């Protein structure tokens with residue numbers, strides 16, 4: 001350590017260090033408390049683990065953006081990564097040649113230019129969401145969930161699904177819940193003591209690992225084989241998987257393996273985050289009628305009542321853009337982003353960061369770095385329209401950082417924009433009569449609102465007619 005100390009953190013016990021202060025769920029809340037006490041870098045250690053929490057954009061820029069060779073790896077998970085096989089999937093792949101090959105494939109379909117091909121599907125699915133919200137408003141959670149899943153399934157595999165309980169969607173959700181639990185550092189003793197992976201099959205965690213492996217294999221294989229089957233029959237719809245499978249390759253087996261795992265990663269990672277953001281928006285609209293009204297005035301002036309908003313309207317709708325930014329800042333879908341691992345010993349700000357430290361960018365704390373002018377905990381979209389002291393754009397922190405920044409960012413930005421604009425243009429959202437919404441959010445990797453009630457009513461009969469007209473024109477999805 002060349003005499004440099006570890007970064008500060010809560011007091012340590014001689015036997016187990018201070019690692020037990022890192023709670024497996026909702027840790028951003030405890031980190032916030034420690035930040036006030038110990039400052040912007042927090043260090044925890046014990047039981048063979050080291051965790052560094054970065055609470056400022058400056059520290060994140062300095063380490064994750066400017067030192068990519070040190071900070072672009074992921075933590076190693078013996079159970080979920082090695083035994084369950086998720087280590088082959090881009091979010092958990094080490095920062096190496098294989099990871100770069102997967103990211104190249106993702107880029108082909110998800111670059112800012114490439115995602116323009118999908119705006120028609122996104123607009124149709126936004127209209128279908130409006131129809132479901134109009135016909136059966138009480139089930140809005142299911143409708144938003146279905147729509148977010150549909151967008152990813154359509155884009156990735158060209159597969160139509162018509163119910164939120166469709167096998168592909170429920171299996172993806174069950175698998176993501178299992179993965180979220182298994183990727184909490186220390187979820188399995190075997191992650192701390194990797195030699196345990198050699199224990200026999202009847203040991204309970206080995207059975208869980210075998211079941212997890214089956215679920216993950218099924219998640220990536222089922223829709224992939226579906227596309228291959230349809231391609232062989234000449235009836236596959238356009239999709240990212242089809243586009244990639246049509247490319248030439250020298251080693252076909254290796255190439256197909258990559259395509260399967262890369263598209264599976266998009267499918268797994270793309271639904272929940274979009275779903276969380278749109279639900280948070282709907283909750284906030286019921287809490288802030290003034291914001292909802294101002295958004296609707298802007299949409300009416302730019303889009304009118306003859307048509308639904310489309311992705312091309314984006315540059316003309318600065319207030320809508322400010323609301324979306326504020327939704328993503330006020331409750332980031334991934335409050336602790338996805339953790340990294342340092343590949344070698346490093347020094348920052350006079351402190352020593354040993355190799356193999358788990359590094360957590362605290363997006364929650366960064367979202368609260370707002371200067372003195374606006375209350376960081378209040379929902380105020382105007383903070384983005386302030387020309388003198390504009391707030392930090394969440395596009396710079398909500399989608400991650402540096403080389404591992406979210407590859408689905410541009411697709412997600414279009415999805416969130418079109419879903420939110422169409423909802424705001426078509427409906428008034430209010431709390432149930434005489435009730436007040438008290439926001440509560442889940443404490444897992446992806447944090448979305450806990451069940452809440454709202455009333456969703458079309459703004460006028462013209463709006464209701466437009467929804468029916470637009471959905472009748474939608475191509476079959």
Ligand code: HEM
Nearest residue numbers: 090091266269270273274338398399400401404406408412
């Ligand atoms: C509002 C929506 C979304 C948010 C807020 C979001 C956020 C994030 C964040 C914070 C990361 C971690 C990046 C890092 O380590 O620095 C990430 C990674 C990732 N995201 Fe997203 N994401 C969203 C939508 C999507 C979509 C739609 C897709 C797929 C189409 C996707 C695919 C991925 C993948 C594959 C990774 C892993 C990248 C890697 O490890 O190299 N995401 N996302």
